[in-house]
Amino acid sequence: MLGLHRSILSTGLTRRLATSSPVVSTVRSFSITHHLLQTQPQQPPKPSTRNSSLDKLTRAEIAELRNIHRAKDQDFKNKTTINYALSVGVLFLGLSYAAVVLYRTLCARTGFGGRPVTDKRKFTDDKLVPVDMDRRIRVSFTSEVSDILPWRFVPQQREVRVLPGETALAFYKARNKGDKDIVGMATYSITPGEASPYFNKIQCFCFEEQRLAAGEEVDMPVFFFIDPDFANDPKMRNVDDLMLHYAFFKAQYQEAVYL
Numbered sequence: 730m731l732g733l734h735r736s737i738l739s740t741g742l743t744r745r746l747a748t749s750s751p752v753v754s755t756v757r758s759f760s761i762t763h764h765l766l767q768t769q770p771q772q773p774p775k776p777s778t779r780n781s782s783l784d785k786l787t788r789a790e791i792a793e794l795r796n797i798h799r800a801k802d803q804d805f806k807n808k809t810t811i812n813y814a815l816s817v818g819v820l821f822l823g824l825s826y827a828a829v830v831l832y833r834t835l836c837a838r839t840g841f842g843g844r845p846v847t848d849k850r851k852f853t854d855d856k857l858v859p860v861d862m863d864r865r866i867r868v869s870f871t872s873e874v875s876d877i878l879p880w881r882f883v884p885q886q887r888e889v890r891v892l893p894g895e896t897a898l899a900f901y902k903a904r905n906k907g908d909k910d911i912v913g914m915a916t917y918s919i920t921p922g923e924a925s926p927y928f929n930k931i932q933c934f935c936f937e938e939q940r941l942a943a944g945e946e947v948d949m950p951v952f953f954f955i956d957p958d959f960a961n962d963p964k965m966r967n968v969d970d971l972m973l974h975y976a977f978f979k980a981q982y983q984e985a986v987y988l
Contacts, residue, residue, distance in 0.1 A: 858894045860960045865890040871974045878979040879907035894957040901949045905941035912940045914980040920972040927959040938980050
């Protein structure tokens with residue numbers, strides 16, 4: 730009788746623990762969920778719309794699409810190359826024009842390349858005082874004209890003799906021998922080139938367009954002086970002669986010229 734009573738108590742306790750334990754409940758819930766997942770039918774993956782569309786195309790259509798894609802890539806590359814080439818061309822064209830201006834400015838300030846100095850900031854009063862020295866500097870004048878410019882261009886005097894710091898005025902004469910109005914432009918240089926930094930031009934007609942009507946003749950003045958520092962430079966000790974040379978070119982073409 731006592732053994733039966735113990736068996737009943739043990740069975741009741743076991744049932745109570747089984748229903749009240751959270752661990753046992755969790756395990757039981759997991760088992761049920763796992764069972765339901767295994768019993769539900771799995772849906773197959775949806776086929777890719779892109780792949781299904783390509784599968785419907787024929788080989789010829791696929792080849793045509795590939796050719797269109799390649800043509801677009803090649804067209805983009807061609808446009809990029811053309812734009813790059815045009816950009817480089819415009820850049821070098823701008824640099825070529827800027828180089829002329831910069832070169833003239835450099836020559837005007839420093840006398841580089843045999844160009845006389847034309848920077849007016851150097852024309853101070855102390856530079857225009859003649860230097861007392863035993864010798865005078867002979868400045869001779871020469872000229873030339875381009876073959877395609879029908880002008881006559883000559884100096885009015887062969888030479889002048891000046892002291893450093895002394896101003897001098899010389900003239901060139903130009904005449905248009907053609908039957909049309911022509912625009913010309915002159916360049917200049919000093920020989921020897923080492924003396925060019927000391928040759929200062931106050932007024933001249935160089936690097937400016939000069940328009941002459943048919944048969945017109947004009948005088949073109951050159952107002953200049955030699956820097957007084959010329960007399961103190963040991964390199965100029967044996968330099969007694971300077972030559973100012975002008976060359977006239979055609980600035981505008983009224984008709985095509987073929988070389």
